[in-house]
Amino acid sequence: xxxxxxxxxxxxxxxxxxxxxxxxxxxxxxxxxxxxxxxxxxxxxxxxxxxxxxxxxxxxxxxxxxxxxxxxxxxxxxxxxxxxxxxxxxxxxxxxxxxxxxxxxxxxxxxxxxxxxxxxxxxxxxxxxxxxxxxxxxxxxxxxxxxxxxxxxxxxxxxxxxxxxxxxxxxxxxxxxxxxxxxxxxxxxxxxxxxxxxxxxxxxxxxxxxxxxxxx
Amino acid sequence: xxxxxxxxxxxxxxxxxxxxxxxxxxxxxxxxxxxxxxxxxxxxxxxxxxxxxxxxxxxxxxxxxxxxxxxxxxxxxxxxxxxxxxxxxxxxxxxxxxxxxxxxxxxxxxxxxxxxxxxxxxxxxxxxxxxxxxxxxxxxxxxxxxxxxxxxxxxxxxxxxxxxxxxxxxxxxxxxxxxxxxxxxxxxxxxxxxxxxxxxxxxxxxxxxxxxxxxx
DNA sequence: GTCTATAGACGGATAGAC
DNA sequence: GTCTATCCGTCTATAGAC
Numbered sequence: 053x054x055x056x057x058x059x060x061x062x063x064x065x066x067x068x069x070x071x072x073x074x075x076x077x078x079x080x081x082x083x084x085x086x087x088x089x090x091x092x093x094x095x096x097x098x099x100x101x102x103x104x105x106x107x108x109x110x111x112x113x114x115x116x117x118x119x120x121x122x123x124x125x126x127x128x129x130x131x132x133x134x135x136x137x138x139x140x141x142x143x144x145x146x147x148x149x150x151x152x153x154x155x156x157x158x159x160x161x162x163x164x165x166x167x168x169x170x171x172x173x174x175x176x177x178x179x180x181x182x183x184x185x186x187x188x189x190x191x192x193x194x195x196x197x198x199x200x201x202x203x204x205x206x207x208x209x210x211x212x213x214x215x216x217x218x219x220x221x222x223x224x225x226x227x228x229x230x231x232x233x234x235x236x237x238x239x240x241x242x243x244x245x246x247x248x249x250x251x252x253x254x255x256x257x258x259x260x261x262x263x264x265x266x267x268x
Numbered sequence: 269x270x271x272x273x274x275x276x277x278x279x280x281x282x283x284x285x286x287x288x289x290x291x292x293x294x295x296x297x298x299x300x301x302x303x304x305x306x307x308x309x310x311x312x313x314x315x316x317x318x319x320x321x322x323x324x325x326x327x328x329x330x331x332x333x334x335x336x337x338x339x340x341x342x343x344x345x346x347x348x349x350x351x352x353x354x355x356x357x358x359x360x361x362x363x364x365x366x367x368x369x370x371x372x373x374x375x376x377x378x379x380x381x382x383x384x385x386x387x388x389x390x391x392x393x394x395x396x397x398x399x400x401x402x403x404x405x406x407x408x409x410x411x412x413x414x415x416x417x418x419x420x421x422x423x424x425x426x427x428x429x430x431x432x433x434x435x436x437x438x439x440x441x442x443x444x445x446x447x448x449x450x451x452x453x454x455x456x457x458x459x460x461x462x463x464x465x466x467x468x469x470x471x472x473x474x475x476x477x478x479x480x481x482x483x484x
Numbered sequence: 485g486t487c488t489a490t491a492g493a494c495g496g497a498t499a500g501a502c
Numbered sequence: 503g504t505c506t507a508t509c510c511g512t513c514t515a516t517a518g519a520c
Contacts, residue, residue: 307496
């Protein structure tokens with residue numbers, strides 16, 4: 053990921069992949085400060101370009117968001133499709149959780165963004181149709197695969213806690229948000245030191261198993 | 269709560285408690301749509317007054333928020349103080365979780381607001397000092413009481429999952445957001461039917477116990 | 485592909501009459 | 503306590519030059 057893919061004759065450290073850089077900076081700022089509190093001016097400034105340049109690469113502010121949520125949602129869809137085709141066994145639940153954890157861990161910055169902009173996910177006003185609205189139905193689908201249809205309250209609650217406990221843990225114990233600058237502290241004290249990725253994966257999976265062990 | 273406290277000689281159905289009504293409507297809208305996406309104009313409109321009227325009761329938009337987060341935060345502070353004065357036993361953890369669940373359940377609308385406006389909680393820009401910033405440190409304090417100081421990664425992750433799994437569950441399985449209007453559906457299908465409050469409390473406490481059973 | 489300049493809307497907040 | 507009227511800032515988005 054560090055080495056250049058083809059030569060690397062960058063002029064002043066930055067190539068012509070402006071589009072990707074916009075996505076990267078936007079995701080970072082949206083996740084950190086929130087979508088509404090981040091203006092295009094701020095994104096442009098940080099990139100050393102002007103607002104108008106952004107509109108060459110994306111047709112709107114929301115379009116930037118959609119560009120990096122698409123991959124994430126596609127992964128969830130794939131997981132759901134897989135889960136729905138499996139028998140409703142404990143083995144399926146375990147594997148589903150394992151894969152889900154992988155997705156969250158891989159896309160933890162996107163997940164952080166979704167988490168910190170929940171308000172967007174839940175209410176769409178006036179024609180605006182961001183892709184986020186697809187988020188909740190996806191979580192519901194996962195819940196139903198885990199708990200099964202028409203499951204008792206206890207099962208549904210535990211499945212919910214598993215999914216969200218796992219998500220929150222992955223997010224809090226993953227320092228991906230820290231850009232190249234803030235290396236030291238930003239991390240809440242109670243979380244330190246951060247476990248490494250594989251250890252975290254194991255701990256989180258165990259915990260999710262504990263929550264879903266005895267449910268339908 | 270339904271009966272009037274003193275006579276009830278309301279003119280046209282609404283008393284002079286405008287301030288309380290502002291809080292109520294604002295909380296509802298902020299929780300539903302998000303803080304930034306809710307304008308003072310919208311709040312005023314729904315109350316049948318003008319923006320300027322709001323400024324008689326509150327000095328700013330943020331001031332409205334602070335007015336209803338204060339109680340909630342005070343309860344958390346009380347809980348933390350209590351927890352810090354207890355021995356680090358399993359019994360303490362159990363009771364702490366029980367009380368925490370009570371707080372979240374009682375103030376579930378406020379909690380929903382905090383959850384859906386995470387971006388505000390995490391980044392404060394330019395002098396603005398909302399009380400939210402106090403939220404994360406409080407959660408950290410609770411985590412430390414549960415896991416103990418210098419606990420291994422597994423303990424800290426499980427404590428985190430317990431706290432956030434519990435919170436998310438309480439929020440999702442509590443229909444308090446539904447105003448007087450939308451009585452039927454708004455609730456995500458996978459959660460229905462909603463368990464009653466006491467059943468939910470029991471289920472959630474059990475789950476939290478499972479997660480914190482074997483940790484420091 | 486990136487810039488300057490600007491349109492057009494809407495936001496929070498205040499002054500002062502009633 | 504509530505209203506009308508208004509100020510001033512910022513935002514998204516676009517037009518058109520280079």
